[in-house]
Amino acid sequence: MDRRIKHMDSEITDLRSRSMRDNILIHNLDYVPGERLEQLVPQLLREHLNVNDVRFVRIHRNSVRGTINSRPVTITGKLVDPGKKDQILQAQKVKKQGARLPFFITAQEPASVVEERKRLYQITDSLKGQNIKAKVEKNGITMPNGGKYEEPIPKLEISDALQLDASQVESLDNIEVVYTQPTKSKGSEIFATGRKVSTMSEVSELYMKVNVDPNSVASDHRILVYRLKDSDGKIQESYWDDGEHGAGRRLLQYMRVNKIVNVGVVITRWSGGIHLGPYRFKIMEEHIQDIANLLDEK
Incomplete structure (x- = not known):
């Protein structure tokens, strides 16, 4: 039963990942009175990242303003052209080196995937403190010798x-x-x-x-x-x-x-x-x- 539940969880995570593969999350974007996100976000991407012709199947704030705290509510957008996601993320990576952006964009992924990646990065940070340069890859950590990190x-x-x-x-x-x-x-x-x-x-x-x-x-x-x-x-x-x-x-x-x-x-x-x-x-x-x-x- 335990293994069956684990297998079901894995399948559910995979289904969620596939349903989110064309989505981006836009964080820390301040509210604009009467904002129309389907117009505002493509304009900002064009101005700040030089990424043109971005269109969304749908785009929305994830909750009502001010229900949790004063920070801007994250925006979820499903792209018409999935290829734009990598273009946006790469442009943001280059742009961040030179100037502060009024927003931060990530790919949308299931919470379990996001948290596991954060855990792996914490491990590599700890290894770095021991002068071990390990690298986070898709499903684990690769050690300097090319071997896989083994959980203690x-x-x-x-x-x-x-x-x-x-x-x-x-x-x-x-x-x-x-x-x-x-x-x-x-x-x-x-x-x-x-x-x-x-x-x-x-x-x-x-x-x-x-x-x-x-x-x-x-x-x-x-x-x-x-x-x-x-x-x-x-x-x-x-x-x-x-x-x-x-x-x-x-x-x-x-x-x-x-x-x-x-x-x-x-x-x-x-x-x-x-x-x-x-x-x-x-x-x-x-x-x-x-x-x-x-x-x-x-």
């Missing part, structure tokens, strides 16, 4: 945990961890499991322990985030979102800002019928801090 902690699926025998599960039961009290809001429930970690194997044990727990297995998301200082004094850090797009990246940044180190945490979440929006990240950050405090007391 592979993403776990429930099916992986089911492969463990009784003795392995028993050894995981003996691992000492701490738990936070669950936070319940609008039908959602969030809590955290954590332990002190100084090696990748200890992070892996924590991750596996949560994934074999019958209660956690029934949850919608099991988000791993960790930071540790290895035997060489280097910081090792990463995360897995497990479908909660943006959560791991934000939680890792929270750990950095608050100088939380040698800590591994798995946030477990059951989703309710009502969206929590960005508030869910605030709840998760509080649980990260609670885990850090509990471990400091031990």
Whole structure:
């Protein structure tokens, strides 16, 4: 069942990617009174990027002005000529080197694809700090020797945990961890499991322990985030979102800002019928801090 769901998710992501392939997103473009985007945007592309004859099948702001914050709402546009997308993005790349643009354009992609790319770029940034020049490519990271980067902690699926025998599960039961009290809001429930970690194997044990727990297995998301200082004094850090797009990246940044180190945490979440929006990240950050405090007391 787990593998079937994973396959279905992959197919859905592929369908979304194909439906978005002719789309561009226009960010940070200020509102113009009475704006007609089908005329305004082609004019701006012509003036600032020297890209002519851009037409849209449809183009619109993604929400009503001012419903979230004061920033201009992103615009989605479906191009009549798909070939214009690469032309626009390349022209923007060249133009950015010389002058500030009044907007920023990206290709539209599914949230899961965008977040995974951000995660990969965070890894290459970390490798760069170790004087390792790795490169993000379509489905992973290429190392300087041409080989593929191997995740120190592979993403776990429930099916992986089911492969463990009784003795392995028993050894995981003996691992000492701490738990936070669950936070319940609008039908959602969030809590955290954590332990002190100084090696990748200890992070892996924590991750596996949560994934074999019958209660956690029934949850919608099991988000791993960790930071540790290895035997060489280097910081090792990463995360897995497990479908909660943006959560791991934000939680890792929270750990950095608050100088939380040698800590591994798995946030477990059951989703309710009502969206929590960005508030869910605030709840998760509080649980990260609670885990850090509990471990400091031990």
